[in-house]
Amino acid sequence: MDFTITLPKTQQPMTIRDLLEKEWLVPRKVRHFLRTRKDVQLNGNVAMFHQEVQAGDQITLHLEESDYTYQDIHFGDATLVDVLYEDEHLIVVNKPYGIKTHPNQPDETDTMFNHLAAYLNGRPYVVHRLDKETSGALLFAKNPFVLPILGRLLETKQIYRKYDAIVHGRLTKNQTIRQKIGRDRHDRRKRVVDPKNGQIAITHVTIEHINERTTAVSCVLETGRTHQIRVHLAYLGHPIVGDPLYQNKKAKRLMLHASEMHLTHPFTKEIMIVQAKKQSNFEIN
Template sequence: MEYTLTLPKTQTEMTIRELLENEWLVPRKVRHFLRVRKGVRLNGEVAMLHQVIRAGDQITLSLEESDYAFKPVILGDASQVEVLFEDEHLIIVNKPGGIKTHPNQPDETTTLLNHLAAYLAPKQQQPFVVHRLDKETSGAILFAKNPFVLPILGRLLEQKLIYRRYQAVVHGRLKQDLTIRKKIGRDRHDRRKRVIDPKGGQMAITHVQVAKIGTQTTQIYCVLETGRTHQIRVHLASLGHPLVGDPLYQTKKADRLMLHAYEMHFLHPFTKEQMAVKALPGLWSL
């Protein structure tokens, strides 16, 4: 595996070692391999890790498959993949509702990760999960295309530097914007579900913006400050406004769960360009 990156104009001066360790999060073991193998080139020339890099420099890393231990994914159906954005390092796709993000058993073949593996196979690339969406939820979801970028995207997610906005439709008339701050924990009686748990749960924060009030339902946008399992679903249900079509947290029948990851914004980890992707058409046109 060889990766060539041109450092953006915003890049500050630092050593190659500092770049690899602090910005690109290359594991210590892999940094050792790069040093021993002379696997780093700076502007085409073999480089030492103590050398200083500057904006506009070109860095090439030569890595071995064995440097990163990841299991291959069984190939699914590439035609199921709708690409919203793709480059050498990452891919954002529009997940359909009703399929899982990734397998829970090694022999599964019908998850989004399986389909994406089939899509990337002709390019000799493999997808890696950065975050997930519930099976019933549709919309924009981000995957790494190599193990090199995976920890960088993971850090962006942990530091809340990936903005995600959801569309949802809830039962009842929700008349004003609000922020929900309630702890969420596991349901002791149903392992599939989560509950509001003020004592033992993890803090969860959901910002809700009312888009359109109907006679029996309300269209809303949600932005998450935290990423707890079923967070939007549990928070809205706790207010007496469960999501339309939610098979776990309400009883009324509907064709699908009305929850859609509508847009995603973040700073590209290598180009430093502002990424802004929308998963159209969204719920309002369904």
């Protein structure tokens, strides 16, 4: 695997060692391989780790497949992949309702991970996940090199995610929900508001449209807890329409869709805004 990256205008001067370790989060073992094999080039010449880089420089890395550890993959159905954005390093897809993000068992083939593997004819890398019942924008890394950088953007809240939802009842005001979320002791599939032992969870809710019996809202996450939006809205007494875990009324699907994602590209530093259209089944009967 060869990667050539032109450092952006915002790049601060630093050594190649610091660039690989602190900016690009290359694991220590891989940095060792790159150094001993002389597999880093600066502007076309073999580079030493003490050399300094600056904006506009071109860095080329040669990575061997054996530098990283892999698990077996099974290809799914490439026709189920709706690409919203793609480049050499990352891909954003519009995940359909009813498909899991990734397999939990080695022999599973009907997940977005498997379908994307078939589309790429290779291995994708999971950056974050959406519930099986949730549709919308889902980000994957296309190589192990960029994966830790995208993971850091997610952890440091530099990936903005907006969700559209339809909830039961009529909400009266916009609000921020800050209730901690923990596991349900009685049902391992579920999460609950748990002020004592739960993890910090923050959801910003904005009313978009009020109907007779439901309200359309948009939600922005500051944290990424399992079922966060679903738990927070149910806690308010306004569960999402079609939620099979947190309300009892039947609907053809969970009315929750990841409609928008913003992030800074790990290498170009460009601001990316990716929007995902709702599927035809995202509506009230």
